[in-house]
Amino acid sequence: MESLKLIRTLISANNKFISEWKRLKRPVLGYTCSYTPEEIISAGEILPIRILGSLEPPKLADVHVSTNVCSFAKSCFNNALKGEYSSLDGYVFSHSCDNQKKIYDLWRRYTTIPKAYFINTPHSTNENSRRFFRDELEKFREWLMKSFKVEISEENLxxxxxxxxxxxxxxxxxxxLRKGNPPxxxxxxxxxIVLSSMMTPKEEHNKLLQVLLEEIDTREDVPKEGVRLLVSGSIMDNSELLRLIESVGGSVVADDLCTGSRYFWDLVNEEEEPMTAITERYLHKIPSSFMYSSEERFRxxxxxAKLFDVEGVLIFSLKFCDVHSFDAPLLAEELREEDGLPVLCLEWDHSLSGTAQLRTRIEAFIEMLEEQI
Ligand code: SF4
Structure with a gap:
């Protein structure tokens, strides 16, 4: 499908929409966490794009960061050191996990991207957190207006x-479209598709999605049926692992990922005062694993898993991602005991090395499920 081919080319900080945006001398701001309120950035005619890593060894970052740092955070930093983000006008980090918080200091010291901001995102959702976060987002809005000399009005928001x-x-x-069999x-x-949404002006992405949804109806290369799986865990900023699962008979029909459903599942209330509505949406969206408490995310x-009628769950924890590594056994236990779902917990290190071993374990898990079904 033509729309899918185009979408694949958009998962890059130099895609055609970003280049055009830059050509018009409009600012681009990188962000590192799904808790970043992109609406505030975009309302100032600044393009928010997600900072992503790559699967190559992070040789430049290894000079500055120890081996027991999250491999995704390190990979993003490596890409910045390589100059992949040199066309950014600034970047914003959110206080998500400790790895992100601390690597922000390294970005400021070793990259030459001109503007940097840190949003102190709360980790709980009580009334004090709500007031605090509302103030934080107001400060962020003021910083954007002052730094980029733009207006972020209520109407634009x-x-x-x-x-x-x-x-x-x-x-x-x-x-x-993934609820049916085959999906x-x-x-x-x-x-x-979700990753490309993070790298494209939303008006353009909406047009692309409309074309894609029309093209799907006449799709000739319909995916094969396979064991229906949900994938949960640390960030996935590329589709390699999912392709690996698909190559051994798995059909990933649902996810619990910050680059998947957690990115877009919750809407902002369009009736409320905009800054309050944005605060509420980001504070109460499907939580990431750094938030208190895990129960809401597990729910x-x-x-x-029920909505997409899955037959098994794969939980991927990135090496040195503490927050997901703590959550994984609890989530696995709940899925097995409460829902009777088979679960496989895996660890990987955001690289291609070790995928052969992952493949063997995933293949064995899928074979076991095929025998049970
Ligand atoms: S993968 Fe885990 S440790 Fe790494 S940045 Fe994300 S939440 Fe933090």
Whole structure:
């Protein structure tokens, strides 16, 4: 499908939409966490793009960072040191996990990207956190206006919220195509579609999704049936692991990933005052594993498993991702005991090395499920 081919080319900091944005001398701001309120950035005509890593060894970052740092955070830093993000006008980090918080200092010291900001995202959702986060987001809005000499008005925020919500609704429609058997969209394709949304002006991405949804109806290369799986865990910023699962008979029909469903599942309330609505949405969205408490996230994972009728769950923890490594056994226990779902917990290190071993374990898990079904 032509739309899918185009979407794949967009998962890059130099894609055609970003280049055009830069050509028009409009600012681009990188961000590192799904808790970054992109609507506020976008309302100032600044393009927010997600900072991603790569699967190559992080040789430049290894000079500055010890071996027991999250391999994803390190890989993003490596890409920055390589100059992949040199065209950014700035970047924003969010206080998510400790790895992200500390690597922000290294970005400021060793990269030459001119502007940097840190949002102190709370880790709980009580009334004090809500007030605190609202103030933090207001400070962020002021920083954006001052640093980039732009206006972020209530009217612009309202219009941006509508565009972002439209994107979220369209992404949900794409996910709905995975409920059938066989699913009409592969898990690897769905991940690429969500990743491309983070790297493209939302108006353009909405148009692309509309074309994609039309093309799907006449799709000739419909994916094969396979063992229906949900994938949960640390970030996935490329589709390699999902392709590996698909190559051994798995059909990834649902996810609990910050680059998947957790990115777009919740809408911003369009009736409320915009900054309050944005605060509420990001504070109460499906939580990431750094948030208190895990139960809310597990509830979402279990709901997704039911909604997409999955037959097994794969939990991937990135090496040295503490927050997911703590959560994984608890989540696995809940899925096995409460829902009777078979679960395989795996660790990987954001590189291609070790994928042969992963492949063997995933293949054995899928064979076991095929015998049970
Ligand atoms: S993968 Fe885990 S440790 Fe790494 S940045 Fe994400 S939450 Fe933090």
């Amino acid at each position: 309202r219009s941006t919220i509508r565009t972002f919500n439209e994107n979220r609704r369209l992404l949900r429609q794409v996910y709905d 009409l969209v592969l898990g690897s394709e769905a991940l690429e 979402h994972t279990r709901e997704m």
